[in-house]
Amino acid sequence: MATTRGRRTGAGTTPGARRNVGMKDVAALAGVSPKTVSNVINEFVHVTPATRERVLDAIRVLDYRPNSAARNLRRGRTGMVGLVVPEMDNSYFAELSRCFLREAEGTCTILIEQTLGERRREQDVLTALGERVVDGIVLNPLTLRGKALADHLRDMPVVLIGERPSNGLSDHVAVDNVRAAREAVEHLIGLGRRRIAAIGLQRDTEVGTPQLRSTGYQEALRAAGLPVDTGREGETIGYHRSDGARAMAALLERPQPPDAVFCFNDLLALGALRVLHERGVRVPEDIAVIGFDDVDEGRFSVPSLSSVAPDKDAIARTALRLLRERMDDPTLPAREHVVGHRLRVRESTASRARSGLGG
Incomplete structure (x- = not known):
């Protein structure tokens, strides 16, 4: 912890x-x-x-430091908030956690837990933190939903982040994944690419990141009059670099390989870039690659990685604000907040002259 x-x-x-x-x-x-x-x-x-x-x-100016311990005691609070994410060694969640720590500075203590995306761990962490260790929880669930999630929301203020919808159970902060994915694929189409593959599908999961980003991918293809070829939809078990590498290798074995790839997160894209480099495939000349999450290491890969950049600071700021309001008034109706995103174009989809580390 x-x-x-x-x-x-x-x-x-x-x-x-x-x-x-x-x-x-x-x-x-x-x-x-x-x-x-x-x-x-x-x-x-x-x-x-x-x-x-x-x-x-x-x-x-005065360097005034309120006695937070006494203030929290008067309000019946601990002054601590739990942040529960799937994987701390995933670059996106590490960077997002840093945003939460920065946003909480001077107001509360953040306790960070990881669940590894396992249902039992999600339940155990919520139970442990909920026993008055913290005043509220920001949770990125991967498995809990419906009644199993609702059972943990009755006695503890919780704000959900990530792509799994809250179905009105709790406050929820996320990006518009369908729209963001569609914009990424539209960028590839605008480059003249017509055989656009996707890496990151998981057909046996419930609504979440894979389904939402797949929907945006397919919407962009259909709007451009391009076929949705299931043979170009690379399925992965996880969202790590090795998963992206395996999926990219399989796509290159097709009779007609893609000329562009949309990866559902940056780690998948970094794995794909490694395989393309090993096979002597030029990026972006032969195959353009774009990811999702805009993690720091993508700015320094060779070539640097184009990516969809969710507003991580806004996710942290909005989630903590909603949590504070929920702690002050537990009767508030559940709220859905969508934060912004932008497309960062770098070398993997553009010439070096048009891109750079700061982009």
């Missing part, structure tokens, strides 16, 4: 020299009442943005 506690450190403050700064000092500097300062610290929503910014500026 990984933990972090965010805390601001005043610039230029030397140990032992810092005088005690109270809420009244912050209020005086900001020109507001101590009650308003308390409302800002406790993130009450009825403070105007201008007033909130004035108070936050005063807190930074």
